[in-house]
Amino acid sequence: MYTTEINRLNDFYFKYLLGNEKRKNLTIHFLNAVLYGDETPHITDVSFIDKDKEPKQADGKLVKLDILARTDTGMLIDIEVQIQRHPHLAERFLYYWAEMYGGQLRRGDEYSALKPAVSIVLMDFDYLPEESWHNVYHICNDVSKQVLTHHFAMHFIELKKFRYSDIKSLHRLGKWTAYFSNCSAEETEELAMSDPIMKEVVNAEMAFTEDEIMRRQYTQREKALRDYRSDMAEARREGEQKGRREGEQKGRREGEQKGRREEKVSIAVNMLRLGIDVSHITAATGLSIADVELLKKLP
Template sequence: MGFQHQFAWRLTGTLASPVVEVQSLDPYNPQETFNDKLTILDVKARDAAGRVFQVEIQLSAYADLTARMLYGWADLYRRQLRRGQEYSILKPTYAIWLLDQTLRDDTPAYAHRYRMRDDRGQNLLDHGGIWIFELNKFAVQQVETEQQRWLKFFNEGEHLDDEKLPEWMQTPVMRQAMSTLTAFSEKDRAYHAYQARQEFLRQQRSIQQELEKERAAKEAERQAKEAALQAKEAALAEVARLKALLQQQKDG
């Protein structure tokens, strides 16, 4: 379990106990509609201390994604307790999200850590949190931390030659990660599912861009018509005012 242990530890900076349980749920979770989530990995793990880890690679970002992140974390945290059990048995829960699209347009930062704190930075309870990594913002060339090493692997792993790994991949854990990726790629069904999902993503991005352009064009047209109508109404009102003024002068 060393590979999964190192993965959760390095990304969150949490020195977790050895992972004792790993569950992979719905790899290549398909979209039923355009607005559905598109997820290619959902892994849940528990370490020897009972702490819970969830890892999701999310290819599409949408308006309600942050609400889903918080709901998912809360659900994982809640599921630790069964009826009649004490709150004292609750363990920290860590949700790790790797995003292919931008979630935060207001900052160039690619890593975000959200925990339960007040406005002075004091923890209400140190029971994990939500870690978000926007891979499309990650552009580090020189690896300096283990977190950067993992993020670079997620960005570039599919293009690496497992027989000629770069220097930043020359660690036992990263070689194991590459071996896992290579074994994954050799499974025809999984490989073709991955390729199909990538193509699907490209198509959906293109559709999304076209929809946004169409919405923008319709909105511009609506605003232009509204402005023209307002101008016409203003002109008619001015004509009516002038007529009334002339009539008053005649009557006077």
């Protein structure tokens, strides 16, 4: 009986599985599944662009381990896992895409040298308003929906929205999504039995769990992720507490100001009843002439 032992969304494991030259046939299968579904595969080869990123924290930010690949036609594809919400996610993804797309040109290159760039994001939470779990964004006309350029595409796979009843009947992308949804041990066995590629995926996972060095690096990455989440949660709590304290202080200040004004108004009313001149009342209370004249009209 197969037993799942790891978090498949751990980006160190994710990069081990889909960002390794030895297993690039799995990457090719995954990319074809995301971009073309069950159609005839369009991508026949990929090469990996190593960003030399280590699973450490720099300047308080957790370095993300994504996969950047170039297909045999020159298309650039960035694959990453997003396990928790952050402010301005859409803007961040667009910035990463822009870096990938703009980074193609060198001094003297023509724009014709640019190749399409695609971002693929697996998300472990609900993010988009659509009910569907796989959504693709392009640059297109608001009315006609005519695509301006095929050089931009952004795929979001929201794992929490994914539902299935029979693993064996899933299409290619469905099987990959079920796998990354951390399906049960029994379902993982069904996946392996239903598709030779998925069997190879499961075998790669088993080899990973049996490799002591890999497991240690995986554990370190899990710890870094836990520490990062803990630090972020603590920062949010401190921010909320500070906000409450500042709110309470502001409330006290406003209350004191209101109390002082009420006291001034009470003094002014009593002085008016004694027939004291408005100018003397404003000098004594600090209220404006308009305020005192208004008080004179009160019953």
